[in-house]
Amino acid sequence: xxxxxxxxxxxxxxxxxxxxxxxxxxxxxxxxxxxxxxxxxxxxxxxxxxxxxxxxxxxxxxxxxxxxxxxxxxxxxxxxxxxxxxxxxxxxxxxxxxxxxxxxxxxxxxxxxxxxxxxxxxxxxxxxxxxxxxxxxxxxxxxxxxxxxxxxxxxxxxxxxxxxxxxxxxxxxxxxxxxxxxxxxxxxxxxxxxxxxxxxxxxxxxxxxxxxxxxxxxxxxxxxxxxxxxxxx
Amino acid sequence: xxxxxxxxxxxxxxxxxxxxxxxxxxxxxxxxxxxxxxxxxxxxxxxxxxxxxxxxxxxxxxxxxxxxxxxxxxxxxxxxxxxxxxxxxxxxxxxxxxxxxxxxxxxxxxxxxxxxxxxxxxxxxxxxxxxxxxxxxxxxxxxxxxxxxxxxxxxxxxxxxxxxxxxxxxxxxxxxxxxxxxxxxxxxxxxxxxxxxxxxxxxxxxxxxxxxxxxxxxxxxxxxxxxxxxxxx
Numbered sequence: 001x002x003x004x005x006x007x008x009x010x011x012x013x014x015x016x017x018x019x020x021x022x023x024x025x026x027x028x029x030x031x032x033x034x035x036x037x038x039x040x041x042x043x044x045x046x047x048x049x050x051x052x053x054x055x056x057x058x059x060x061x062x063x064x065x066x067x068x069x070x071x072x073x074x075x076x077x078x079x080x081x082x083x084x085x086x087x088x089x090x091x092x093x094x095x096x097x098x099x100x101x102x103x104x105x106x107x108x109x110x111x112x113x114x115x116x117x118x119x120x121x122x123x124x125x126x127x128x129x130x131x132x133x134x135x136x137x138x139x140x141x142x143x144x145x146x147x148x149x150x151x152x153x154x155x156x157x158x159x160x161x162x163x164x165x166x167x168x169x170x171x172x173x174x175x176x177x178x179x180x181x182x183x184x185x186x187x188x189x190x191x192x193x194x195x196x197x198x199x200x201x202x203x204x205x206x207x208x209x210x211x212x213x214x215x216x217x218x219x220x221x222x223x224x225x226x227x228x229x230x231x232x233x
Numbered sequence: 234x235x236x237x238x239x240x241x242x243x244x245x246x247x248x249x250x251x252x253x254x255x256x257x258x259x260x261x262x263x264x265x266x267x268x269x270x271x272x273x274x275x276x277x278x279x280x281x282x283x284x285x286x287x288x289x290x291x292x293x294x295x296x297x298x299x300x301x302x303x304x305x306x307x308x309x310x311x312x313x314x315x316x317x318x319x320x321x322x323x324x325x326x327x328x329x330x331x332x333x334x335x336x337x338x339x340x341x342x343x344x345x346x347x348x349x350x351x352x353x354x355x356x357x358x359x360x361x362x363x364x365x366x367x368x369x370x371x372x373x374x375x376x377x378x379x380x381x382x383x384x385x386x387x388x389x390x391x392x393x394x395x396x397x398x399x400x401x402x403x404x405x406x407x408x409x410x411x412x413x414x415x416x417x418x419x420x421x422x423x424x425x426x427x428x429x430x431x432x433x434x435x436x437x438x439x440x441x442x443x444x445x446x447x448x449x450x451x452x453x454x455x456x457x458x459x460x461x462x463x464x465x466x
Contacts, residue, residue, distance in 0.1 A: 074340035077333045100310045107307035112288055
């Protein structure tokens with residue numbers, strides 16, 4: 001993280017338990033962007049997101065640029081803007097191999113992890129509670145947890161030869177992964193004990209100042225496990 | 234398209250009817266990268282993709298970089314590498330508002346269009362044929378076609394005030410959109426007559442040299458409509 005941005009001021013619309021929203025908060029924090037946070041409820045029909053993002057989904061950042069409003073819809077646009085605005089590479093590595101790896105992992109989380117883990121586990125634990133769709137289904141939970149363990153196993157292996165997911169320095173892929181895992185962790189779904197390298201990688205990320213605001217969010221009716229906000233777990 | 238790349242040589246692994254693979258071919262073509270194409274069958278367990286991409290999915294590009302093999306897994310890594318390697322912006326616009334718009338649209342196709350249209354229509358028309366899962370289901374087809382029309386309507390509206398999807402110049406989002414539509418078009422699923430602005434946008438893209446190789450691909454047992462490869466339809 002050698003560079004910083006020239007401190008623009010931004011407004012973030014986010015949902016506190018949406019992994020992409022968490023990744024946006026971490027990235028803005030790491031880039032030292034001065035930003036305000038407005039938590040929103042994307043499932044409500046009058047949610048402001050419907051006016052600013054055609055998909056109606058968080059995260060969205062709004063900032064001023066030469067007197068115009070610049071609206072950044074979706075995590076990719078926010079990360080891209082941070083990188084464009086920085087003096088030199090900020091959340092992207094310099095080495096082409098590590099850049100490719102960062103982008104591969106980003107796509108992995110955006111599609112595969114979302115489809116196989118979030119669409120199952122977060123649906124059962126979070127969406128069903130929000131939309132009052134009844135209790136979680138035991139079989140779906142089991143299937144989602146198996147998929148999660150499979151993904152964690154792949155990343156555990158990756159970390160055998162690397163300090164960070166994409167190589168020698170922290171990148172946006174670490175922030176995206178940590179954002180996903182922190183939501184799982186809140187719902188007591190992270191089997192940390194079985195993945196020591198991942199745990200060792202997560203501790204210093206969780207200790208970063210950018211992470212602190214996330215750890216204070218609470219989901220109605222669900223308390224996080226004791227270790228969740230413990231920086232030394 | 235002001236810039237070009239310093240003509241590296243690359244090998245592309247792709248599946249001819251995968252929209253992301255088609256977008257990679259278009260982008261490599263537009264960037265004037267000299268590349269060889271190897272069509273692969275990702276659903277076969279011994280597919281070479283399983284050795285090079287942990288997700289087992291196309292597209293993947295391999296190229297040499299200072300004597301090392303640089304493996305670019307997933308469309309995002311390929312597009313990022315093209316942009317990194319170009320002298321100046323190539324498939325990305327320069328204007329920050331248009332850059333944000335390009336990234337928003339890219340995310341739209343990667344997630345929403347994939348989930349709502351491809352996961353339904355391409356599953357029914359393509360995957361079921363490949364995996365011998367029986368004939369398409371009429372209700373799913375109807376649902377997928379409705380979703381497609383909804384997406385096309387959004388883009389049709391966008392094009393009322395713009396020459397290209399993200400603004401004043403052709404960007405990677407145009408190539409990604411055209412890649413998706415060309416697959417739908419092959420299977421006679423594009424209701425062009427109802428979307429005149431989209432049709433007018435598509436004709437010049439389809440006429441580009443980068444598009445020509447795509448139009449020659451054939452899916453076993455399915456002939457494309459007469460207008461499919463007609464550059465003046």
